[in-house]
Amino acid sequence: MTVPISPQPLSRRIMAIWCMGLALDRWRLAEGCAAGAGADAEPLALIAETAHGPRIATVNAAGAEQGVRPGAMLADARTLCPQLAVRSADPAGDLAFLENLALWAQRWGPWSALDPPDGLLVDTTGTAHLFGGEAMLLADARAQLARRGLVARAAIAPTAGAAWALAHFGPESAILEAGDDLMDRLAGLPVAALRLDDDVLLLLRRLGLKRLGDLAGIGREALARRFRNRRSPGANPLVRLDQLLGRVPEPLLPVVAAEQPMVQRRLMEPIRHRPLLDRVLADLAEDMARALEGRGEGARRLELAAWKVDGDVVVRRLEMAAATRDPAHVCRLFAARLDDLDAGFGIELVRLLAPWTEPLALAQAELDAAAERHGTSLAACIDRLTVRLGAEAVRRPLPRASHLPERAQRWAPPLEPLPGLQEDFAFHERPLKLLDRPEPIAVIYEAPDGLPRLFRWRGGVHEIARAEGPERIAPEWWRERSSVRLRDYYRIEDSTGRRYWIYRHGLAGDGRGGAPEWFLQGLCA
Template sequence: MSKRRILSLWFPRLGAERVMRAERGLPPGPLAVVAELSNMQVITALNAEAAAEGLRVGQPVRDAHAMCGSLLTRPRNSPAEAAFLTALRRWAGKFSPWVAEAPPDGLVIDLSGCAHLFGGEAELIAVIEADCAAMGLSVRAGLADTLGAAWALARHAGQAAGSDRNGDAISQEARATRSKAGRRHWTKGGAAPQVSSRNTESSIAAPGQTYGALSPLPVAALRLESGVVEQLNRLGLRRIGDLLGQPRASLARRFGTGLVHRLDQAMGSAPEPVSPAKAPDHFAVRMTFPDPIGLKEDLMAAIDRILPVLCARLEAKGRGLRSLRLEAHRTDQAAEVAVVGLARPGHDPARIRPLLEMKIDAIDAGFGIDMLRLQAIQTEPVHARTVTGHAEAGRAVRDRLSGATAIEDLIGKLGARVGLETITRYHPASSHIPEKTAQVMAAAWSEPAQDWPPAPRPRPLLMWRPEPVMAPDTPALPDRFRWRGRNWTRAHATGPERIAPEWWLDDPDWRSGVRDYWVMVTGEGERLWLFYGHGGAMSSGWFCHGRFA
């Protein structure tokens, strides 16, 4: 007899009840979560009030509104539902360390050796139901020796097997005259099963009693495809018990090996382990003091002892720090918090220590600090860089000799004072428009550009939005013009360089059409970048776009 006990939790109204928890101000009444499916809005989840109105999952929204005029709908947020299911998985960790998600609306828990801690299996399910009721969630539980059997009990316990057959027999004719909803599964348009809040007797299969618990359930409880279920029903194989007595070879030959495999998983002949999600890596160290401290030297001495420990753990996992939090817990139960960031992920204590030292002065020790704690808020994988080719190898050697981390350390130190998000760098962009040849990126989260594409002509050091120049409205270069309230004279000029706008974009600064650019040296000693706009959607004229150094 197997000693393995698997608990399956099904949250049939997970999507709707998540919305009700997130939007506390929702008016009471029917609620449906809808999603786009084949260019049609269909229902993916319902609350209890909507189910009581006769609505069903998979029903078109237009039909649902015709049946229930007061129906309130919300669009489905699949990532939010997945995150909510992950939160429920963490909650279920109180019952067993082996908890896995069964998307989109279920959990699987391996309760082997854990039920006695709660007084038994029925008592444990009672605790689960009470917790879910407190969270505003509907839940159905199934407990058996196998994962497949537990899944079937959670979703189909107490549900009679239906039939889709029609024929000349009196019993079949009687079934054919019944309501179609009464003999179809509720997920395909039939009536929803009536489930009480406590249904532990029908959802718990005693150890070794999997055969008897699964026999009366419909074949859909084996997690089969809808086409296979319909074929089985047409042949009169409507209950799992009808399949257990059939030769496996003929079942596999007629319906495929998937049916036999699911049947073996439910009965325990084929393994189906519970694979819990790996716990996320958590990197934190702390140090407590027998007596409170408050001097900067003492705090740095403590950091020098615990920071290498944290960095060693990061290095062992192949991770690098991006954001680090320092917590100084005082004797009056208050805590001083400082956060530092790195421009490049790393686990070198020599690079992190100066950033922490810059934050120590802002910590108010109060009546003394009795504990220091360092926690890695954000980490990233640190991969070894592969250098190929002579040019890259030479650059790597020069960087190693000159200290390639100097610029990153500088960015980190400046970021500790003014914030990493305020430090930016330019990267080349694919555009022939002068002001669009570079894009601004955060220096801490981008690599420095190695090679800039050469410009066809020299570009000014300073550029601004085009400013009007008072000069004759002709393409001929003016000898005198007025700009920024001053009179200027031409000493020398080179050009023109014709630049056309990006016709596929509507840029307000380029509605002047094609431009002819000139580099003009004025008699006053300035080198200006002037252009003549040929009109386009605006009037033509002369403009100043920049100034050379």
């Protein structure tokens, strides 16, 4: 009798990739410099703007040899290294580059996750045999990353925490097998291998706990009492230690590629004349409409790219006020953007991409789309005005929850929905016309805190016949400094019947400046 043997479940294998100089490597790639070439010959740093001035975000090897360290103020770094060259850091661009790198890294496993700001985690469970073993997989990863111009380290372990610790602090291309004692193998690594916050690392060093093995010699109850109020994983060494050893699961968010609708035409012969390009655009718009209809979506942004014979690429972009997939409307909008296109020796490839789409339900073509076909709908009109005048010229004001008049509205896209505001922001009437900025006026009043009697504005003297107020508006303490003064607003009418909206900036003796100042901010009906 044969007894079937159930296959043993595969132990989880995680590969951690650490791009040690991601920001600098990305800058080198953008500038066309190779690592170790002229880019590293001179001290170079990428700086980030902060509230206290520019700080060093990252520095190359030449700058580090001169004593420049990340986090230092640029002025201090220039004191140590006067010849330091600086460029602006781009954290958003680095994150986008890392996301694309995570999708590319899925060649080694079924899914990958981000480990910001400069790392990746790849699930390689059951894939190592495709590369000849885990050692060969790591060698392939190093070779492929080097080919892309990235300096990186990699390690494989049963848990994400262990793989991260080895990639950052372990030997080159380290591998932890499933049956290894993780604590025994990792005991010599510093406590920074637990991915803890800086203040927690400082506290552990003050307690004399510098290695992971030191934590194993401390009772869990003692550590639990010390860090019982620390909820986040980065602030609690016990949580991070359990994740590293696989005692508790660590949630990871895989990076999933968002498919963007794209259609293209490879032309048998290059085209140079506008009527032929319009015909190709019409065909692409029809293809895009069918692709979007199959997805139940409409395009909010479209990109038309034309590849010339000489290798040059011309790109034209559109952003619509509302989602659409009407080919005729798309062609009308692109027509104005193609007037200045120079075909050169000819265009051989045309591609239409929809990077921004929104759900768009099917509608009756004979009734609901009649306005779209004739270009009379509001969204179609706004799109045509935007193409002609520019995106910044077609905006509408929307109310914003702020008592300060100059902040009570903002400019938004034409079809953006109205925000839900609280009723208490609308109980005071505001003038129909506000000046672009408040203008100073000279005011005569009976008492410093009394009603104004006479004011001078733009060379004219106005005698106040009636006054209403004050309406006191306090500064927004969560945005302003503590020295900002109060405002007392008055609705006034002069002897000729003209009405104004003025305010007194500050109070006499409030300790926040000199004498109160007066400003005219609006004209009342």
